Structures are given as structure tokens and as C-alpha cells.
Amino acid sequence: MSGKPKLTYFNGRGCMESIRWLLAAAGVEFEEEFLETREQYQKLIKGGALLFDQVPLVEIDGMKIVQTRAILCYIAAKYNFYGKDLRERALIYMYVEGTADLMGMIITFAFTPPKERNLALIIERATTRYFPVYEKVLKQHGQEFLVGNRFSWADVQLLEAILMVEEKEPTVLSKFLVLQAFKARISNIPTIKKFLQPGSQRKPPPDDQYVATVIEVFKKD
Template sequence: MSGKPKLYYFDGRGKMESIRWLLAAAGVEFEEEFLETREQYEKLLQDGFLLFQQVPLVEMDGMKMVQTRAILSYIAAKHNLYGKDLKERALIDMYAEGTTDLMVLIMMYPFLTPEDKEKQLATIIKKATQRYFPVYEKVLKGHGEDFLVGNQFSWADVQLLEAILMVEEKSSSVLADFPHLQAFKVRISSIPTVKKFLQPGSPRKPPMEVKDVPGIMKIFYG
């Protein structure tokens, strides 16, 4: 096996996408093994690789890591994207958890009925513009720095950009009332490693669509 991290997941965003984002932002190349059949998933279970019987699974540094938050924390700490002390790490955790809560709402969207999708879309836009984005706008305005924490590029910045772009896919004008977030989006998107990940042909996945759902359900539920 090469020294590159290896990611095990289906060929789509889901919970693995934030891991792809963070590795890419850190300038780390990785390999992926896409789960396309129920048999592949069952093999990982039988081999004991899935500690809690679920993916994402990331193989790196001699470890087989599961649980998205643990994987992200490890990558962030290893690549100096986790602040300079415990206080900064706590802030990064807080901001990352907030964006995770918002992104989970969007991840659920393709699995809903048409009626529920309409309600969910309204909920996504409302929470983005009234609960989550105002927090980050206030933080950036308050300290006047380029990044969310410690004036240093961190996991929190990576995940906030990911969340912004996900919401913009649902409503392109969502940042209209957030000038500091607009500037943040441009600034973080211009970081060379991030810019590379945003280019066509990168490992970044497109939004999940309804047509993708049956295949995913078959892999994990038979």
C-alpha cells in the first residue's frame, strides 16, 4: 500500500466529503475505494474494520479510523489546522460542530419525500441565515481577521466554506446579507490547496441526487 490515506465510502458526498475537503486543504493526496456492492461493505464488517459497523473508514498512518469527528480531528491536528492551544481548539470545535449541524440538514435532503423536501429546504435557508451564518459573520466582523480562529487557517475555515457552498447550491443568494462571509468565501477559495480542490476533475463530489439513493440504500441495507 502507498503512503497515501485510503478512504472507504460510496462514490458520493455524505459524511466523507468533509474528510476529503480537509485532506485536500492540507495538501494531502489520498486514494479512494468506492463501495458499490453490499458484498464490499459486508467484507469490511467481516474483517473487523468497521468498529461501529459503519463508514466513513479512513486508513492512514497504520490505523483504520472510523467516526467522522475523530478522523477530522486527527487530520486537523496532524496538519496544523487545529489552533495553537486548547482555547483555540475549543473554538474550532464549536464552529465546526455548528457547520456540521447545518450540513446534516442538507445531507438528509435527497432521502426525503417531495413534500418533506419543500419543508426541509425552507428549514435549511432559515437556519443558515438566522442561526448559523450570523454567528460566523459576527466573529469575522468582531476580530477583523482573515480566519475564524487565531488569524490562522484552520479546520473551522475549511468546513465553513464547505457549508457555505452547500447552502448556495440550494439558494444562490444566501450570503446577500453577510458581507464578511462573502469576502471570507472569496479569500478561503483562493488558498492554493482549496482552489485546486474546487477545480473540475478533483476528488470533490457533486451534490447527491434522488437517483443516487437506491444504490446507496442497497449497499448498506441490502
């Protein structure tokens, strides 16, 4: 195996996409193995690679790490995206959890029966519960980044969340001028700019094929 981190997940966003974003922000190249069959998944379980029988799985620094937050925390700490002290880490994690809640609504959207999908609720939560918080934080301290005036995991994940919501509603930031500037600024950081270009390992929004593959792999015997 090469020295590059290896990511095992589906060929789609899901819980792995924030991990891809964070590695890309750090300028770290990584390899991917895509789950396409239930047999692949069962082989990983039987081989002991999945501690809780769940993906995502990231192999890095001689470890096999599962659980999305554990993986993200490790990458954030390893590449100095996790603040300089406990206070900053608490703030970063708090902001990350907020964007994770918002993105979770979008991640599950494609797996929700069409008649039960509530896009209006996602937009309402984004514009009344989540985006106002980040707009206020940035406006109050007047700095370029959310925490410590330094590029962090929180900034990476906020941009990811903004772009995900904009895919559902392109005008969602119309009333958030500070977040508009934040989006432009973070998008132009060289490693992020590269990740946003066509041909990167960033994944597109889920389509019917992706949903069908996930359901097939996870179906019970």
C-alpha cells in the same frame, strides 16, 4: 499499500466529504475505494475493518479510523489545522459543530421523501441561526480566519457549508458581506482553489443513483 491515506465510502459526499475537504486543504493526496454493493460492505464488517460497522473508514498512518469526527480531529491535528492551544481548539471545534449541524440538514435532504423535504427551513436556519454567528465572529475580531488569525479546520468547513447552501439558494449570502469576502478569500487559498477545480476528488451533490446505491448497500437482509 501506498503511503497515501485510503478513504472507503460511497462515490458521493455524505459524511466523507468534509474529510476530503480537510485532506485537500492540507495538500494531501489520497486514494478512494467506493462502496457499490452490500457484499463489499459486509466483507469490511466481517474483516473487522469497521469498528462500529459504519463508514466512513480512513486508513492513515497504519491505523483504520472510523467515526467522522474522530477522523477529522486526527487530520486537523496532524496537519496543524487545530489551533495552537486548548482555547483555540475549543473554538475551532465549536464552530465546526455548528457548520456540521447545518450541513447535516443538507446531507439528509436527498434521502427525505419529496413531500417531507423542507428547503425553506434549511435556508431559514442558515440565514438566522448559523451564518449570523460566523459573520459576527469575523467582523468582531477583524481577522481573515475564524480562530487565531490562522487557517484552520473551522475555515475549511465553513466554506464547505457555504457552498452547499449556495447550491440550494445562490443568493443566500446577499446580506452577509463579511462572509462573502471570507468565501472569496478562502476559495483562493492554493490547495482549496485546486480542490474546487473540475476533475478534483470533490464530489457533486447527491443524485438519484447515489441515493439508490446507499440504500442498497445498507439494506437489511
